[in-house]
Amino acid sequence: MRAAVRYSYCSPDKLEVRELPIPSIRTNEVLVKVKASTVSQSDCGVLTGKPYAIRLFSGLLKPSSPITGTDFSGIVVARGADVKEYQIGDMVYGFFDEGLSTHAEYVAVPVSKAMLKKPDHITFEQAAASLEGAHYAYYFLDKLSLNAGDSVLVNGGTGAIGNAAIQFLKHKDIRVVATCEEPYIDYLYKMGVDYVIDYTRQDFTQFDEQFDAVFDAVGKSSFGKCKRLLKPVGVYISSELGPYWQNPLLALAAPFMPGKKVKFPLPLSINRSLEFIHERIIEGAFTPLIDRYYLFDDISEAFSYVQTGQKKGNVILRFN
Numbered sequence: 001m002r003a004a005v006r007y008s009y010c011s012p013d014k015l016e017v018r019e020l021p022i023p024s025i026r027t028n029e030v031l032v033k034v035k036a037s038t039v040s041q042s043d044c045g046v047l048t049g050k051p052y053a054i055r056l057f058s059g060l061l062k063p064s065s066p067i068t069g070t071d072f073s074g075i076v077v078a079r080g081a082d083v084k085e086y087q088i089g090d091m092v093y094g095f096f097d098e099g100l101s102t103h104a105e106y107v108a109v110p111v112s113k114a115m116l117k118k119p120d121h122i123t124f125e126q127a128a129a130s131l132e133g134a135h136y137a138y139y140f141l142d143k144l145s146l147n148a149g150d151s152v153l154v155n156g157g158t159g160a161i162g163n164a165a166i167q168f169l170k171h172k173d174i175r176v177v178a179t180c181e182e183p184y185i186d187y188l189y190k191m192g193v194d195y196v197i198d199y200t201r202q203d204f205t206q207f208d209e210q211f212d213a214v215f216d217a218v219g220k221s222s223f224g225k226c227k228r229l230l231k232p233v234g235v236y237i238s239s240e241l242g243p244y245w246q247n248p249l250l251a252l253a254a255p256f257m258p259g260k261k262v263k264f265p266l267p268l269s270i271n272r273s274l275e276f277i278h279e280r281i282i283e284g285a286f287t288p289l290i291d292r293y294y295l296f297d298d299i300s301e302a303f304s305y306v307q308t309g310q311k312k313g314n315v316i317l318r319f320n
């Protein structure tokens with residue numbers, strides 16, 4: 001099979017597509033023929049080993065798996081003797097952010113990992129695009145006790161995480177103000193966003209409204225700058241650590257701080273978020289934003305594009 005391989009942490013141009021043996025499966029695993037995968041910010045972390053904290057999970061000195069890739073959709077083509085949940089021919093999708101070696105034509109997946117049968121009405125590409133960003137969006141929002149009518153400002157409305165977050169918030173009837181660049185303003189309004197800020201023209205931290213929460217889904221702001229946007233007990237959440245890792249540190253101090261505070265969720269159970277995402281897809285309440293499609297052989301180009309920080313939602317890899 002063809003697989004994208006590197007034996008040390010590296011830049012996209014060092015990633016090579018090579019011929020490798022099809023993985024053999026254990027008794028609790030299925031073999032999936034991959035139809036689509038994405039290149040996400042998680043994949044960039046696993047490829048480069050940066051930020052360094054990611055090496056605690058992906059391998060300290062070198063990657064624990066030479067093949068990149070964290071998500072997939074595809075067809076079960078073989079199953080181990082103990083597997084009861086899946087049949088050969090089942091269409092499935094799944095995700096594991098520490099690395100699952102899915103940038104390959106075949107992947108062996110333990111059934112304990114976050115994997116579900118793909119809803120029939122979505123394509124393999126849409127299924128793969130429904131995983132990474134939506135998983136983090138679910139966990140970040142899960143830390144907020146929001147009710148219908150509450151309000152949230154989302155910075156980064158066209159990011160994979162931010163765009164999924166907007167859809168989950170609108171599903172709960174939350175008032176959403178979100179940022180993006182000019183070409184995507186109408187798209188965000190069509191998604192139900194109540195007010196869109198073009199971040200290239202207006203500094204969102206100066207917006208004249210107070211929110212129950214500010215979710216900086218692209219991690220470009222700080223608690224200090226966003227404090228004025230928060231109601232007296234409002235919560236600030238960012239997808240990034242912030243300068244000097246201030247976001248997790250401020251979150252640790254939060255129980256001792258009255259009023260406005262920072263939360264920094266740890267996205268632990270992917271099985272839980274995948275079930276939530278799956279339900280939203282079935283209800284028709286979540287459609288992932290897809291930006292570009294690349295052939296698997298052009299994976300280095302796909303990584304380079306994602307590293308620019310300019311992708312809109314998800315970047316898809318297509319397999320034959």
Ligand SMILES: NC(=O)c1ccc[n+]([C@@H]2O[C@H](COP(=O)([O-])OP(=O)(O)OC[C@H]3O[C@@H](n4cnc5c(N)ncnc54)[C@H](OP(=O)(O)O)[C@@H]3O)[C@@H](O)[C@H]2O)c1
Nearest residue numbers: 041156158159160161181199217218220239309310311312
């Ligand atoms: N904490 C965690 O566990 C965790 C996990 C995964 C990812 N992350 C981090 O979360 C962040 C977002 O990930 P993602 O996959 O959603 O990112 P992404 O899809 O790569 O986000 C890129 C998008 O953000 C927009 N953007 C860039 N700069 C912006 C700004 N200053 N203001 C508003 N929008 C801006 C871009 O729009 P334009 O092109 O129009 O500028 C683009 O659409 C990344 O920094 C990633 O490292 C954290």
